[in-house]
Every structure is written in C-alpha cells, then in structure tokens.
Amino acid sequence: MKQLSIDIADKQEKMGGLPSSIASVPNLIENPILNTAHPPAPFKVKICGVRSSRDVQACADAGADAIGLNFYPASIRYVEPASESTKAINDTAKRYGICRVGLFVNHASDQVLEVARALDLDAIQFHGDETRADLRRALDAGFQVVRAIRLPTSPLAAEEIQSHLESLWDLPITFLLDADVGAAFGGGGKQLHWPSLADWASRYGRHATRGWVLAGGLDPACIAEAITQSTAKSVDVASGVESPRGQKSGDLIPKFVIASGLGGVDETGRLSETLPTAGENPTD
C-alpha cells in the first residue's frame, strides 16, 4: 500500500501539482529552494460540486485530478460540511489521491479553517468577496488557496483583467478566472471571452510563471476550443458535466476530461499507468 501512496503522489506531481516532497510547504515565498512567489495551480482538471462518492468514482475513472466540495448553502451543489455523506465523499477522493478543494462564499474565516482542518482539505477556494486577510490566514494555516476572480463575459483588455487581481498578485495563490454571474457567485454556466484571457496570460500570467485556472460555462463540446483560445493549463467545471442541472453525469465527466486533454488518461481514454485504477479500493 505504501507503493500505491507513492504512485498517487507521483501522479499528482506529474499532473502539475506541487512536488510531493514540498507539498506541505505553506508559503512558497519563504521557500529558498523554490525561489518563486507563485505556486503552480494545484490541479489540471477540477470537477466542482460533487455530491456523492459515485461522483468521485466517475472523476477518478475519468482521470480528473481535483474535486470541489461546495459549502455555500445557497448553491444547488451544497454539501453539509459535517455530514457522513460529505465525509465519505472526501475520504473516497483522498484514497484516490484526488485534490480536495473546499469552496466557500463569504463564510467567517474561523468557520473556513474549522471545516478545512476537519476534512483535511488540500485547498480552499474563496468564491465570494473575502479579503486579503482571509486568504493570508488560510495560507498561514498551511492550505493552498484558490481565489475566484469573477470577470465580465465581454471582451476585456489585459490591463482590465489584471486590475481585478492586482491587489492579490503578490500572494502565493492560484487565480480561478470565472464568469461573473451576479448574486449566484458561481456555477452559472456563463463563458468568459477566452482570447482576452490568452492576451492577459501572455502579458502577465506566463511572465510570472503563475498557475491560473479557466472556469465558466465549460462543457465537453467547448472545452478543447476554450483551452486553445484561452491558453489555460488548468480548468474547472460545474454545470457543464451535469444532467439534469445539479446532478453530476457519469457520461459527461469522462467526455469533459478526455476532451480537455489535461486528465490522467491517454488518447484512447484509458487511465495512465500511474493512476490508481478505480475500483481497486486504494488505502492510505
């Protein structure tokens, strides 16, 4: 079983996550070995808003390397942090070496950390109007941080995109660029103007070797084009792999991951060798 754990860690490293040897380093700015202020994104393909162990199984089978647990009570994808069902989802993902991201919207900082610690989450995604101090606190507590930046869906100048995240640029966090869907905060199926993101990334993102994530209205039909046009290296999806809305589809998840070309599957759709085979029931 030890070998399996090593395989999982290797797989995460190959898929762009932090090298396993330094995955627990909380603040990369202060790490002299890395000598970088900006961590890579903690995942390549995140399926957000999973609500059952079956959903997680579909993600593992497809080769997705992250799931999002949605702790925003107003969302159709909400899961109760302390429930047995959430614990089971979380445990299943952990056994498969899938990055577990907790999604919060304007929660109290103490509550965020309490939930993240209780579930031993890998990363915290802030999707509301949380402050720099909230992000700093999560980093200091040792969690990787994903910050959703909610952008207009119209064509945008690189400077305008940068203005939405400039005040957080120095933090060792990952930006998730999502469409602004107003009071719903996220999960609305609206697409960003992808070429604008490519322009921004070429001027700002790549220059600083910064990991960032494309989100908003992605689905199996558009994901390849979205990646080409935006130059994103990591993607996130919620509604685009659901049927009906709010219910993850075991058919759409693999279609999405394979079409993205970013998952742990080869071109024939088979799992790569380093991925634990779904159904193998790996243990820690």
Ligand SMILES: O=C(O)c1ccccc1NCC(=O)[C@H](O)[C@H](O)COP(=O)(O)O
């Ligand atoms: O998914 C939700 O219901 C949600 C609600 C409130 C804040 C964030 C939410 N989702 C966060 C995500 O990371 C989604 O995957 C992202 O917004 C893209 O969603 P979609 O356009 O449906 O793919």
